[in-house]
Amino acid sequence: xxxxxxxxxxxxxxxxxxxxxxxxxxxxxxxxxxxxxxxxxxxxxxxxxxxxxxxxxxxxxxxxxxxxxxxxxxxxxxxxxxxxxxxxxxxxxxxxxxxxxxxxxxxxxxxxxxxxxxxxxxxxxxxxxxxxxxxxxxxxxxxxxxxxxxxxxxxxxxxxxxxxxxxxxxxxxxxxxxxxxxxxxxxxxxxxxxxxxxxxxxxxxxxxxxxxxxxxxxxxxxxxxxxxxxxxxxxxxxxxxxxxxxxxxxxxxxxxxxxxxxxxxxxxxxxxxxxxxxxxxxxxxxxxxxxxxxxxxxxxxxxxxxxxxxxxxxxxxxxxxxxxxxxxxxxxxxxxxxxxxxxxxxxxxxxxxxxxxxxxxxxxxxxxxxxxxxxxxxxxxxxxxxxxxxxxxxxxxxxxxxxxxxxxxxxxxxxxxxxxxxxxxxxxxxxxxxxxxxxxxxxxxxxxxxxxxxxxxxxxxxxxxxxxxxxxxxxxxxxxxxxxxxxxxx
Numbered sequence: 001x002x003x004x005x006x007x008x009x010x011x012x013x014x015x016x017x018x019x020x021x022x023x024x025x026x027x028x029x030x031x032x033x034x035x036x037x038x039x040x041x042x043x044x045x046x047x048x049x050x051x052x053x054x055x056x057x058x059x060x061x062x063x064x065x066x067x068x069x070x071x072x073x074x075x076x077x078x079x080x081x082x083x084x085x086x087x088x089x090x091x092x093x094x095x096x097x098x099x100x101x102x103x104x105x106x107x108x109x110x111x112x113x114x115x116x117x118x119x120x121x122x123x124x125x126x127x128x129x130x131x132x133x134x135x136x137x138x139x140x141x142x143x144x145x146x147x148x149x150x151x152x153x154x155x156x157x158x159x160x161x162x163x164x165x166x167x168x169x170x171x172x173x174x175x176x177x178x179x180x181x182x183x184x185x186x187x188x189x190x191x192x193x194x195x196x197x198x199x200x201x202x203x204x205x206x207x208x209x210x211x212x213x214x215x216x217x218x219x220x221x222x223x224x225x226x227x228x229x230x231x232x233x234x235x236x237x238x239x240x241x242x243x244x245x246x247x248x249x250x251x252x253x254x255x256x257x258x259x260x261x262x263x264x265x266x267x268x269x270x271x272x273x274x275x276x277x278x279x280x281x282x283x284x285x286x287x288x289x290x291x292x293x294x295x296x297x298x299x300x301x302x303x304x305x306x307x308x309x310x311x312x313x314x315x316x317x318x319x320x321x322x323x324x325x326x327x328x329x330x331x332x333x334x335x336x337x338x339x340x341x342x343x344x345x346x347x348x349x350x351x352x353x354x355x356x357x358x359x360x361x362x363x364x365x366x367x368x369x370x371x372x373x374x375x376x377x378x379x380x381x382x383x384x385x386x387x388x389x390x391x392x393x394x395x396x397x398x399x400x401x402x403x404x405x406x407x408x409x410x411x412x413x414x415x416x417x418x419x420x421x422x423x424x425x426x427x428x429x430x431x432x433x434x435x436x437x438x439x440x441x442x443x444x445x446x447x448x449x450x451x452x453x454x455x456x457x458x459x460x461x462x463x464x465x466x467x468x469x470x471x472x473x474x475x476x477x478x479x480x481x482x483x484x485x486x487x488x489x490x
Contacts, residue, residue, distance in 0.1 A: 005029045005065065012069030017143030019116050020068070027119035028068040031134070034122075035061050041130040045072050045115050047138045048150040048261075050466060051083055051345070052397030054269050056115060056136065068119070072136075073112035079138070079146070080466075083346065084194040088469035113146065114139050121262060126231040127274045135262060148462045150399035151258075153455060157403035158257055160454065161410055162307060166324075168406055169312075170260045171301030171386065172252040174394055176271060177288065178203050178221060179246050181281045200281050206245030206292070214241050221280065222248065228270055234263045243358075244294025254301065257402040264398040284394035286349040295352040297359055298394045300343075301377075302405055303386040304328060314378055314385045321378065321419060325387070329365050329374055329419040331412020332389060332405065336363045336373060338448035339404040340434060340441040341467060343392035347438045347474045352393055355427045360390055362431035364423040371426035373434070391434065407454045438471050 009015075010025035020028075035043065043064055046056035055078050059067060080089040091110045121135035138149045145152050161168055179200035190196035203221075208214045215222070222239045229236040235253035242249045252263055268284055275282040287295040304313045304324055313324040321329070332339075344350060353361040358370050365374035365387075375388040392401050411417075423431065435441040445451065446464045 005032065009065065009069045014069060014071050014116060017139070019071075019137075019139070019143065024119055025068070028065075028117070031119050031122050032064050032068070035064060035132060038124060038132075039130070040124070040132050042132075043067075044125075044131060044133045045117055045136050046133060047115055047136045048265050048397065048399060049078060049081075050148070050150065050397065050463070052150070052265055052268075052395075052399070054265055058131075067115075067117050067134075071114040071116050071139075073141075074115055074138075075110050076113045077110045079113070079149070082466060082470045082473070084470075084473070086193060086469075086473075088466060112141060114141060123232050123266065126228045127270065127277065133266075147456050148459045150261075150397055153459065154257060154261060154399040154403045156455060157406040161406050164410060164414065165307050166313070166410070166413075167305040167307050168257055168402075168409075169254050169303045169305060169386075170257050170402060170405075171254040172260055172264060172267075173249065173299040173301065173388075174251075174264065174267065174284075175242055175247060175249045175296040175298065176268075176282055176284045176394060177244070177246045177293070177296065178218070178248065178271075178275055179281045179283070181279050198281055200290070203246040203280065204241070206243070206247060206294070208241070209243045210241060218248065221275070221278065224274060225250070225271055228274060229267060232266055232270065234267055242294070245292055247294055247296070254303075257406065261398040261402055268394070286344070286346060286393035286395055287351045295354075295357065295359060296394045297352065297390060298392040298396060298401075299375075300389045300392055300401065300405060301386050302328075302389065302409070304409070312383055312385060314387070315383055316378065316380055316385070318380055321376075324413055325376075325378060325385075326419045327413035327415075327417050328409035329376070329387060329412065330417035331408045331410065331415070332374060332387075333363050333365060333419070334412060334417065335404075335408035335448065335450055336391065337432075337435055337441070337444040338451060339408055339445075340391065341438075341445040341463065342400040342404040343389075343396050344441065345397065345400075345438075345467065346393075346395050347471065349393045349395060350435065350437050350441070353434055353436065358390075360426065360434060361436075362426060362428070362433050364426045364431045365419060366422045366424065366426055369423065369426055372423055373426070376422065403455070404451075407450060411450055438467065438474075442467050442471065 006025040006029040009028050010020055010022055014020040040061050042058050044058045046054040049055045077087045080087045082088050115136040117134045117136050123133050125131045183199035185196040185198045204217050226236050226239055237251045240249040271282045316322050352359050360373035364372045366372035367376050373391050378385045452460050
């Protein structure tokens with residue numbers, strides 16, 4: 001296949017919009033050649049939606065040249081849905097957004113947006129050998145960037161960090177559960193919005209944290225997930241039997257924020273699909289409503305590099321915090337409440353913030369203290385020095401969550417803030433409390449000047465509208481508590 005294919009791609013509609021140049025066209029040609037050589041039949045063109053979920057279209061392999069040249073249209077309502085897949089913005093009333101300014105022209109009438117395939121983010125799927133996945137940006141039909149799209153939000157934060165002379169390195173530590181499926185909930189009456197939860201039983205009994213003899217009980221599926229992670233280039237480091245029944249943890253090599261965000265969504269997708277193929281159910285829900293189930297956390301390890309020298313600016317020669325580490329910690333603490341909507345985005349996630357359960361409920365930092373929100377792993381002369389934010393859970397959109405870390409930490413440095421004294425009692429009542437429900441987190445995020453200034457008022461209004469709709473739907477659902485409390489009494 002000659003370079004004429006690359007020439008065709010770089011002369012297409014995406015090039016005229018400024019989204020395809022000579023270099024990306026050559027990369028695109030290489031992917032088409034790879035697809036042909038590997039007898040790939042279908043390619044999944046996906047983007048990361050507002051909830052960190054992959055959405056998109058699967059195309060026949062022969063359509064790949066057209067996708068690289070012109071993009072693929074998908075309904076703009078994919079950007080307007082809550083976690084039940086309900087469209088929560090008015091797309092038929094002449095104003096798509098209602099209370100959200102600036103997106104009306106983009107979203108009126110359930111019109112299309114464009115998926116722009118990124119030739120640098122292509123993966124063959126080891127669990128589906130005839131198929132591949134290709135990550136995309138999502139833009140308007142006019143070529144304008146969508147300010148609240150996941151990749152755009154994180155890129156903007158990364159650019160601000162780079163402009164200040166820094167680069168961030170993040171580490172992934174992801175907890176999840178794998179259960180045996182006992183009922184797939186496929187009855188007609190169960191096809192609700194959202195669908196009825198499936199029924200499961202444990203894969204392992206749990207409560208034997210890091211007990212080696214228990215690893216063999218789940219070794220087959222963990223080996224499969226590790227091998228597929230390797231083949232996807234996710235760089236897994238460790239596979240662990242976690243605390244609770246059927247709970248596991250994977251960790252991954254540290255890398256830049258865009259790479260780690262993609263690894264996170266690919267890993268979560270791969271785990272769920274591979275387990276489903278084997279009659280298992282994997283869940284990353286923060287706190288499943290199952291007997292004896294343990295909450296799933298996502299601990300975000302982070303360090304800061306000098307962009308010119310590559311030096312880790314969190315490394316100190318003594319026991320004191322470096323100015324950058326002190327400022328970064330101070331910024332994360334200052335903006336902790338406002339950031340919760342980006343790190344703990346669901347109603348369920350706030351039920352993880354429980355005392356003495358290795359999850360934070362207060363805004364503190366400590367030296368290697370797993371009860372504190374910020375666990376500082378800072379040792380004199382150690383190039384692996386970093387901090388660990390333990391507030392996030394595995395339902396988070398990693399692009400949004402990483403942006404919150406970058407913008408919060410950077411604001412502490414640029415304002416000259418200093419970290420307070422570390423805590424030895426992270427659950428003490430003297431410390432400020434994290435939001436204890438989604439509504440409080442929404443209010444804190446909406447009131448934040450940081451995110452309005454850094455990411456734009458449109459993004460703040462958009463996310464507030466989306467999450468308030470989810471919270472209101474939760475409030476209007478009659479709970480088991482209410483039924484037990486009032487049904488017999490009155």
